[in-house]
Amino acid sequence: MGSPVEPVNNSAVAEPTDKELIAEVLDGHTASFEPLVVKYQPRIFALARRYARRENEVEDIAQTVFLKAFSKLSSYKGTAPFEHWLMRTATYTCYDFLRKHQRNREWNATDLSDEENDWFENLGEESHAHTDREAARALVDKLLDELKPEDRHIIILLELERKSIREIADLTGLSESNVKVKAHRARERMRKSVDRLNPEKYL
Amino acid sequence: MEPSEKKNVKESEDILRKMLTETREIPVDHVPYAFEKRIMAHIEAAPQAAINLWQQWSQALWRAVVPCLAVMILVAVLDSPEAAGPQPQPAPSAPLTAQTQTTDEDLEAIVMLAIETPALDR
Numbered sequence: 001m002g003s004p005v006e007p008v009n010n011s012a013v014a015e016p017t018d019k020e021l022i023a024e025v026l027d028g029h030t031a032s033f034e035p036l037v038v039k040y041q042p043r044i045f046a047l048a049r050r051y052a053r054r055e056n057e058v059e060d061i062a063q064t065v066f067l068k069a070f071s072k073l074s075s076y077k078g079t080a081p082f083e084h085w086l087m088r089t090a091t092y093t094c095y096d097f098l099r100k101h102q103r104n105r106e107w108n109a110t111d112l113s114d115e116e117n118d119w120f121e122n123l124g125e126e127s128h129a130h131t132d133r134e135a136a137r138a139l140v141d142k143l144l145d146e147l148k149p150e151d152r153h154i155i156i157l158l159e160l161e162r163k164s165i166r167e168i169a170d171l172t173g174l175s176e177s178n179v180k181v182k183a184h185r186a187r188e189r190m191r192k193s194v195d196r197l198n199p200e201k202y203l
Numbered sequence: 204m205e206p207s208e209k210k211n212v213k214e215s216e217d218i219l220r221k222m223l224t225e226t227r228e229i230p231v232d233h234v235p236y237a238f239e240k241r242i243m244a245h246i247e248a249a250p251q252a253a254i255n256l257w258q259q260w261s262q263a264l265w266r267a268v269v270p271c272l273a274v275m276i277l278v279a280v281l282d283s284p285e286a287a288g289p290q291p292q293p294a295p296s297a298p299l300t301a302q303t304q305t306t307d308e309d310l311e312a313i314v315m316l317a318i319e320t321p322a323l324d325r
Binding site for chain 2: 030031033034037038041042043045046049050055059062063066067070071120123132133134136137139140143159160162187190191192194195198
């Protein structure tokens with residue numbers, strides 16, 4: 001009676017997987033790299049913004065990451081997800097950026113902007129205003145400026161990117177215990193810097 | 204550690220934690236408009252540059268062929284025996300002459316010794 005229901009060809013509408021796209025790129029279809037860039041660029045930008053403040057620096061980092069990933073794509077073995085491989089490349093690139101742009105500046109309470117002073121004044125209040133969070137970010141940047149690149153790298157991964165000690169050890173090549181010690185010391189240094197920056201303590 | 208100092212440490216630890224929490228909450232994953240197009244333009248330009256490099260290299264090699272051949276021919280012509288002209292006769296070797304002279308003198312001395320030694324005959 002009724003015609004047999006034909007199976008729907010899902011492959012026609014399904015998006016190609018990362019592995020398929022990578023295979024196409026390695027086969028010479030350069031354009032297949034674009035969907036990979038579109039898919040992962042928010043994550044790369046988010047990571048780069050933890051390391052660099054200026055937008056032109058952030059864009060430079062993101063661009064370097066994707067160009068490195070493209071040129072070394074043949075070294076991707078496919079044993080781990082592409083995202084992991086790409087984020088590892090991104091983390092190395094960000095660390096290189098830190099080493100090249102080492103600041104090591106010591107800040108004092110007198111260096112704070114009005115917004116940053118206000119943030120300290122309104123500590124007890126639960127505010128989620130954008131300006132408050134930007135002030136908090138600027139303060140964290142000041143605290144991070146005082147750390148060595150390696151310690152800063154560890155704190156960013158641990159406190160801002162929420163990576164585990166094991167992941168950080170894997171990314172930095174340090175032992176887990178070494179990461180823990182460095183993270184503890186760096187955090188202690190940041191805490192002391194908070195005391196120094198806090199205008200209430202300064203006055 | 205004094206209780207007041209402990210309180211102080213805890214307070215600054217809380218401030219730091221709040222700072223980090225608020226920093227984490229800021230959305231940082233926005234991407235500039237058409238960023239992927241910029242990346243693709245770089246990627247498409249890069250292999251082109253490599254090809255151009257090879258082209259430049261091969262052109263330079265082809266240009267170098269004529270001068271290299273000219274130098275090769277010139278060296279070959281200058282090095283040929285005809286081009287070099289008559290060769291000077293080799294000088295007689297001094298050690299050989301000295302050796303010959305020594306042999307003649309030795310022979311003469313032996314003969315003279317044989318003639319002038321009457322004591323031996325007795």
